[in-house]
């Protein structure tokens with residue numbers, strides 16, 4: 321099952337379609353505004369009755385500088401005073417939601433994302449964690465997965481010491497590219513030394529895992545320069561690595577308008593960067609988990625994949641897919657049982673709602689039976705590269721081949737092209753199909769049409 325990825329440029333050209341990353345199915349594009357606070361509270365009541373463990377996501381939207389490639393929900397400001405009013409609203413949200421959760425529901429997973437979570441001062445971070453601990457059942461024996469995104473330009477040893485003391489045991493560092501020319505073109509100047517200092521602090525303070533994010537396809541990148549970045553990052557020995565494709569969509573994301581089209585690498589150069597980085601990472605002992613993610617073999621994600629327990633949620637690959645996920649903060653998404661719900665994406669609206677002691681839930685959807693079935697199929701393929709028809713038939717009381725009969729010609733085409741092995745028992749994604757697993761998942765996506773597809777980037 322863990323054969324190396326087989327690189328097939330011809331297949332990649334033919335099957336690399338724009339599509340979702342499937343951190344959820346249905347994807348957030350399908351959310352509608354008939355979902356509100358009542359639906360969220362109702363779902364939380366069911367979660368409490370079932371006693372399901374919880375995962376918390378906390379969104380801190382502020383950044384002191386703009387990165388030109390950014391497609392996140394963030395607020396660019398140098399005014400640190402903006403954090404406090406936001407923190408107060410977050411605290412209101414924590415108080416309201418925690419009333420609908422039982423103390424028996426343990427917080428197995430916690431993630432602070434952004435923006436830049438360490439935009440908050442040390443006192444503010446301490447205050448936020450105290451508030452979370454007061455209202456939710458956070459573990460205090462270091463057995464939970466408590467992670468935070470770090471911008472190495474906005475953190476130092478003392479920040480890392482504080483985070484460890486507050487209970488964080490995983491960090492994810494944004495690096496993207498180490499080359500000064502690329503960094504200038506994306507307006508993100510960050511030295512290798514800054515990144516190394518944070519990693520050394522994480523190791524010394526016994527954080528359990530360090531993740532680094534890289535992006536290929538950025539302006540001024542060349543295959544040679546990117547290979548150099550990858551080599552330097554490998555030398556830092558992160559436990560996990562994400563290598564994302566930069567999707568240049570300036571019509572949707574304002575900051576990207578500051579990137580010169582002429583500075584972008586060609587499609588052929590991007591392919592070369594991806595191929596070389598996979599080779600470098602594989603040689604260095606990293607395992608391809610799927611969808612842009614790599615991990616060392618002793619990392620929990622790699623082990624979970626081997627044991628068949630890996631899952632995927634809004635935080636990407638996870639070992640906590642069995643938890644209900646509560647999203648806190650502007651634009652944050654919750655996934656509670658069959659409900660997806662999302663907070664207002666406008667910080668003023670978010671703060672105004674919570675200022676009135678009302679939740680800011682604005683959109684979402686309830687999964688129906690068909691969504692649940694397709695979600696299980698997509699999860700299985702994207703996490704494990706194989707699908708046993710019988711397990712789906714037993715869990716969802718359908719005859720797989722009948723249910724998906726319209727897809728069979730497409731599946732057979734993928735089979736004859738060598739992306740998958742298709743037989744009466746199931747599907748096994750072949751090494752040549754692993755980089756393209758998203759295209760396989762897209763076949764099972766009932767909502768995908770041309771218009772929806774245009775909202776997504778390509779795999780490569």
Ligand code: SF4
Pocket residue numbers: 382383385386387389390391392394434435436471494
């Ligand atoms: S990429 Fe990250 S650090 Fe840069 S502006 Fe966007 S959210 Fe902020």
